[in-house]
Amino acid sequence: MSAHATPRPGIPADETDAHTWTGRARQWLLKKLPPDKLLPEDQPSYVASWAYVFGMGAIASLLWIIISGIVLGLNGPQWYHVSSLGSFVNSTHLWSVELFFIFMVVHLWLKFWMAAWRGGRVLTWITGVLSFVVSIVAAFTGYLLQTNFDSQWIAFEAKDALNAVGVGAWFNVANVGQLFAWHITLLPLAVGAVVVLHVLLVRVHGVAPPLEAAESDAQLLHHRPESTQSPESTESRDAVR
């Protein structure tokens, strides 16, 4: 190990001098997503509309889906048929899923009309659509796991679509053991991973500016980087909070 690679106690390592894989990974991560971008305390003044709450609503719903899902999973698939508490937890699982999809669909439509893929944000768009698609599969396996009439009938109907494209032989909707693996491990992990990536990408690239925003806009003209505290920014903060 070279002498200059070992920082002296109390002195931060020089980030420009990283030469190990780990150091370079840290350097890249910190450059892409410094802490103040990951956990920001301000946002551009145009981020002031109800249109912006639906993404967070979807994340909040997903947390409730996971919490209620863990309770249901730990008690086994038959519990909610015979317990009033189980039935209520099952209802919260169902309705948090319904809300999750409502929030997600509204969020998706809004981001379409806002053309939110602009300026290098295309991967944010793609991960958003992917999280929607994977969530549909996750919800579908949940409906199949109900172990009641609905799951019986949905399995009977859905097998034809899956078999027609050669998937049903491996993804067998009538095999409850397989569905458990998909619904309580693989698909939640997939949804979680895609959603985390999506949120990190939003933080990396920031929120897309208005479609018709221009350099001549007052919000930009009166607030150049060199001016630390313009009257405009103070007014904007006051107006929001």
Add this chain to the structure above:
Amino acid sequence: MTRKSSSISWRKTDDLASRPWTGSVREYDLIKELIIGVVVVGLLVLGVSAIFGSPDEPSVSLKAWATAAPADFVATATKELAGTSDSAGYGPPYNPTPDASQKIGPVDLQSLSGVRLPVDNGNDFVIAPLATLPSPPADLALWTAATDQQRSDWAAAYSIALAAAPDNDPAKVADGDYGPAPALTGALLDMARQGSLDGVLQNGGNFYNTDYTRSLLFLGDGSYFPGLAASQHLSGDQWGVMNETGDTPGQSWLWLFSLLYQVEPFKSAANADALVVVTMLVLTALLTFLPFIPGLRSLPRKIPLHRLVWKDYYRNR
């Protein structure tokens, strides 16, 4: 000063959308918004759950089927013996029935897997379960000793006779050469009514089982189970899988998938399932890669709904 409309492109260039925002900002608390979101959504979930609950219609057992619709049960068991039920002629992944798979042009995705979940309908649904009885019916030996042709002739003749009988009642079937088919299907009906067929068909003699493929295929070959689904607005022509029993919304996000089954050319196509799935895959790909598709990606500028979202910003420009 003239205002130049910003690009709709996904590319990172030197325009305003590509650079970090240097204009005015507002205070924002990410953690606070998350906590408020979780609390508000949590209250909403608890409230809606308390008011509407969730549907939990009990599953249908073979015992319930045999008890409620014995004629349908016997007719279905006979079709399984004759090899004329829906699932007996299904093709992959259950059996190798020729020309049964759904193709798109020359592409036969259904057959790619081969017979990976083999189901031998007559044997698996009728003969093997009867053989597990403490006293199997004597006619079982007659059936197993017969040739394939003889078996299908017996079962086919009995199937036709059942369809012609008043109320399809096995007790009112005209005399004919049905071999052991009536005795075997009658014994299976008794077995199902007593509740033992459910267990035998599901676990095949094992203690554990999580695979319901055979029970579900047998149930679906009859008309009792699909009839129950139709009475709950769950049939394919009633928007099928996106619905749920009762008045809860079900999988409403599958609306486009279900819609395709309701319209031509999908509706009457023999390969409707394959066509619908492939169409949905294409549409999903279009949505995923929409930022790269000229025309579609320009819609937000041509139909400027964004002005509603950013009306405060535009007003203060």
